[in-house]
Amino acid sequence: MTENAFSQERLYDLYASMGISTKVYRYGERVLSSLRERFESIDRVAEYNQMKVIGAMQDCRVSEACLLGTTGYGYNDLGRDTLERVYASLFHAQAGLVRPQITCGTHALALALMSNLRPGDELLSPVGKPYDTLEEVIGIRPSRGSLKEYGITYRQVDLLADGGFDYEGIRAAVSERTRLVTIQRSKGYQTRPTLSVERIGELISFLKGIRPDILCMVDNCYGEFTQITEPTDVGADLCVGSLIKNPGGGLAPIGGYIVGKQECVENAACRLTSPGLGREVGATLHALPSFYQGLFLAPTVTAAAMKGAIFAANLYEGLGFPVVPGGAEERFDIIQAVEFGTPQGLIAFCEGIQAAAPVDSFVTPEPWDMPGYDSQVIMAAGAFVSGASIELSADGPLKPPYAAYFQGGLTWPHAKFGILKSLQRCLERGVISDIPAGLL
Numbered sequence: 001m002t003e004n005a006f007s008q009e010r011l012y013d014l015y016a017s018m019g020i021s022t023k024v025y026r027y028g029e030r031v032l033s034s035l036r037e038r039f040e041s042i043d044r045v046a047e048y049n050q051m052k053v054i055g056a057m058q059d060c061r062v063s064e065a066c067l068l069g070t071t072g073y074g075y076n077d078l079g080r081d082t083l084e085r086v087y088a089s090l091f092h093a094q095a096g097l098v099r100p101q102i103t104c105g106t107h108a109l110a111l112a113l114m115s116n117l118r119p120g121d122e123l124l125s126p127v128g129k130p131y132d133t134l135e136e137v138i139g140i141r142p143s144r145g146s147l148k149e150y151g152i153t154y155r156q157v158d159l160l161a162d163g164g165f166d167y168e169g170i171r172a173a174v175s176e177r178t179r180l181v182t183i184q185r186s187k188g189y190q191t192r193p194t195l196s197v198e199r200i201g202e203l204i205s206f207l208k209g210i211r212p213d214i215l216c217m218v219d220n221c222y223g224e225f226t227q228i229t230e231p232t233d234v235g236a237d238l239c240v241g242s243l244i245k246n247p248g249g250g251l252a253p254i255g256g257y258i259v260g261k262q263e264c265v266e267n268a269a270c271r272l273t274s275p276g277l278g279r280e281v282g283a284t285l286h287a288l289p290s291f292y293q294g295l296f297l298a299p300t301v302t303a304a305a306m307k308g309a310i311f312a313a314n315l316y317e318g319l320g321f322p323v324v325p326g327g328a329e330e331r332f333d334i335i336q337a338v339e340f341g342t343p344q345g346l347i348a349f350c351e352g353i354q355a356a357a358p359v360d361s362f363v364t365p366e367p368w369d370m371p372g373y374d375s376q377v378i379m380a381a382g383a384f385v386s387g388a389s390i391e392l393s394a395d396g397p398l399k400p401p402y403a404a405y406f407q408g409g410l411t412w413p414h415a416k417f418g419i420l421k422s423l424q425r426c427l428e429r430g431v432i433s434d435i436p437a438g439l440l
């Protein structure tokens, strides 16, 4: 017996001892055998982005001293200021704001919007409804402190039925009051396609062709490092995301980033801290090592998450569930939607993901009323960083089509285990009656 065959058997025994049946394991291996080439191309993207990150860190002369944080006001925080230059360099942007004081992705987006819009301005989304939590930021759903309360209006142009941009509709929606356009790269909790950087570039060119002074902001959440370019490479004036998603590499315990035009980023800094203080204050405490090391790991962590998403898509598509994106489709974010059509399916899937976790594997996720969302949401996350969705996690709103949104996985083996476990749970709960013999 070769060493490799021996370890395969041992591996299978270990899976079995952790609750994965022969059938689920064999079906998983069958699906995997068809994905080798795609995994290779993901590894190439990761390699490219890894070099980009190292290059940016070297160009900005990251030193050991950068890993020390500051306290109090945080004046002259070398590590913070250097990290912001690293982000700017990586994104080919003029400036960056990368802070532990930015509490989450929604906060980063709200900050970018509220600091770059003024009363009387109009905000436009040319890609349909924005992410759920932004509805309250904008005031689509009435909310204390929304843009609407400050006299900033909002218009939206939906995508066409085929997922394309409604160029005529967009042209008609742009007025002299349109100050900022928000473009969400990832589909979020929707079943529309995620936008590639190339498509975002086309949209930005079109908008700038109508009015060159319109600011184009991209909600980059979940998209970082999935391609070799970022929205700032195709004309975005602002690009915004969360550090407990892709760019934090699973290590950042908090934080968000805004990169883009100097003026836009300065506006955000003055809103985050205070007019007059701007980016000069903001202690980093003990966060810097995880920000740097997380960014360093982010390309390969994102690759692991991408592999997990593709594996899940093919596994569930093979069993007849609608999946977005489709198993064979190219992808530009780490989110995979699987439509179960029933609450039982969504819940069983999330239970499986939870049961595969390194932390809190023994708890049972339940649907709850989450702030910022308009229906109950179920979330599975056995994460080292609470709520970090770059870690293996699944969630979904309890409303039709009962889609589970699956994302993350700091390592590919963990993502694989979680997906197998979810399938196992679906079988145990009768959501799936059996895996047809033809698939094994």
Ligand SMILES: *Cc1c(COP(=O)(O)O)cnc(C)c1O
Pocket (backbone or CB within 6 Å): 104, 105, 106, 107, 109, 131, 133, 184, 185, 186, 187, 188, 219, 221, 222, 242
């Ligand atoms: C996660 C996400 C947000 C909000 O980020 P939070 O950190 O959850 O506040 C916004 N937009 C998109 C597309 C997201 O995926």
